[in-house]
Amino acid sequence: MPVKALKATTVAINGVKSFILPCQKIKIDYCNWGGSSLGIKQYIQSKKFQKFAQDNQNIQINLHHRPGHHPVITGYYANGRTKPICVKNLDLETIDKKMDIVRSSSGEILGKYKHAVQSVNESARGIWSPLHVDPSQRHKI
């Protein structure tokens, strides 16, 4: 009865040998009539947007005319979540910043992490054990 094998558990680690940007698609909804879409319409025709699209060839960008609504920028991410940001009445520069936020976000729910470092590797010096401490320094009850 030699050794038996259990199912493998693998954890995804992005960025070891290659980094794949989590943001895959950005959808820009605008309305041709509403005043709140003024900024987004300027942004779409601006040089900044051309440069953004040229630099990020790995992000699919959809322009979607959605009459009768405020303009929204939605980011679609690898973990399946989306990140909508309303850009109503915003001017060109702010919209550019919002686009950068959507691009560089990972799509995870924002929150505080308990530990500063999250690692998949075992600790280098192992789990501390009182029975392995040098007898001269052992804790005396």
Add this chain to the structure above:
Amino acid sequence: MISKIIEKKLVSLQLVRGLSSSTARSARNNAFNTVITEEVATKSPQLVTLHNRLRLPGSFKLSTLGRCLTCIQKDNKYPNNVGLSIFGKNLLSYHATELLLMKYPRLPLNVLNNAINGIIGDETLYSIGKEWGIQTDSSTAVEKFLNEEPEEITIGRLRFDNQNKSIESNLTVIDKKNTLTQEVAMASAVKSIVGAYYASSKSLQDTKKFIYNYILTTRHLKIQDMFEFEQPTRELAALCKRQGLEQPVTRLLSESGRASKRPVFLVAVFSGNEKLGESFGASLREAKIRASVNALMNWYLYSSLDVKLPSDADYSRETLKEVDHGIVIV
């Protein structure tokens, strides 16, 4: 690459069966006259972004990428990716086996197979495909027709006969006859991208680099959690006998709280006066079993300092005298 799509709100329609006429053509037979042409493929936003995301070389045409996303279907409009995915699987399984065998030369075969499945199995390739941003095509032919969905958007998505088709909001049809599940389809797409990578670059070295950069090193495998022993003490004794070591003896190193509710015994297995493995236990019996499990893990998970791969350019192991004996058979 900006493309303007008018995404109309979907009108929920009574499905009209068999609208799209399909000539009787066996799914296996790939001799099609309609092939994904390069100029249609370059217009597809999904293909261009996927090509950039994986930093594929210029020789990797977008039409080939389009073919990688065409799984086997009842009425295939374009040639499918079955051959490519089989070829990709061969490339992947060689490199995964080589990596694991050279890193852990004494790994038992069943653990090796599970580990290979952990790195390049369908489940893993499904999550890799999602990370690569491969979108699956879930709209039916009728919805495509009504939305006037252009051809380049359709070929940019993973197309396959889904095993569970959702007709209405709460009704899904599960039809197992030659259909694919989401995992199998996505995995076949990832495998065929690997196969197509060799086809376009025609060099095994570059393909190996791609496999390592985008597939093998993107998963961390917890190999130490994959072992289970049935009679570790007997197996350790058989191992020591086979390797010519002295019969293992379990010794008590230190303990705490023997008379209390939670005793802790630190026990180690020695061959002569060399320690093979040690562990804790709430009872002496548990500690002894855990110590021999630890000793066997120390044996099976041996890894040398300088791991070299046969597929490296400057590889030669003339000095290698002994290959791993094999699994311990009790």
Add this chain to the structure above:
Amino acid sequence: MFSQIIKSGIQSQKRSVSTESLPKLAVKNKFKSRGSAFNFKPQKVEPGVYHQPSPSIPSPLQKTPNAFLPASDIRKSSSSEYTAEDVSYMPPLSSVKEKKYHLTAQQIEEIRQLRNSDPYTYTRKALAKKFDCSEFFVSLVVDCPPDRLKDMAGRLDTIKSTWSVRKKEAKSDHEKRKQNWYRNA
């Protein structure tokens, strides 16, 4: 810590100095240890090379015992005085029984017949005592007759039926924990 330096520093030639022969770092606290555990003032330590092994069980992925290292590995130290341990103060859990292999073929046939003819009087324990061998060896020689197995299983079920629900749960939890023994978990 120190072994890392050795591992990275000397790649090609054999290990010349062993970590065990270096003095251990005994950092003493100037004041009473329990009281000033949080206000630790170490005594002066002369500069030099100390060996501070990590107080934990080394993981199979990071360290292989010397006896298991193949001859071609540079970490293997040929003479074991570097890696041997003083086992004099470590008592063996059970006395080391030397396997005797003293039973002849006829005696083994006899064990089989006795066991099959009347398993209730000739139990494994009785046969082991009679032929001066281990009970495990008796089980190697002959399987327990099926009717006795069924009878024993029946008795065990009647005992288990008297268990309370809490005891049943405790026993099944124990079985689950025992599974981890065999999985290095």
Add this chain to the structure above:
Amino acid sequence: MNSIRLLGVRSFNGSTTQIIPRRTLVNTGSRVRGMLRDPADYLVSSSGRRYPENATGMAPIISNLKNYLSQNSVEGIDDKVLLQVLTHKSFAHGKKPFNEKLSVFGVHLLKEISAIHLIESEASEGASVEGLNVDVLGGTLSKRLLHKSVLAQFTRLNIPGIEKDIFWRNRNLMITDPAVNGENVVLFDTILATVGAVNLIKGKGVASDFIGKAILSGENSLVELAKATISKPQENKSE
């Protein structure tokens, strides 16, 4: 019949290994369940060859394999590794080093190299990708190529006398059909272990040339044998 045999346990204390003689009753001849078996019983392969203990005993056994390898310009593989290539897991309860892991290494390399060979040379009716006929891979030829009986047939033809060199345990000597009594499986493992050993010691470059020249081309090459089995009408389906 019990013969008293000095079976020793080598104790590893430092450099010297010391044999501790002790009186051990060992059973030879017919098997008695529970008795310690005399190693001489199970160290003989089903072709009557004894497992060699030293280098001189090893030379005649590995000569066929060694000649085959040197004919295909593959030198420098250690004799012990060649002996391990010829030893199957079923021999001597796995007490001697066996070739299971080498054959796993070999099968994956052979699959990859033969896949490349097929898509470059074989025609297929499907649309080719960058000039490679990838749709050959799903077909019967690629499945036949790595079928146990085809590879075993290949080994018999190309390495004469290999069946007698291999150390394995034949479960039932009465059955002579190689497909059933396990001889095909053992030959299949041996040729794959040879490929694995060449790959492990000489590297992938040498191994893929070896596969390209010796296995996939040449007079009775694997591809022709596979094609022969396809065109020939199947007499027994059990093949």
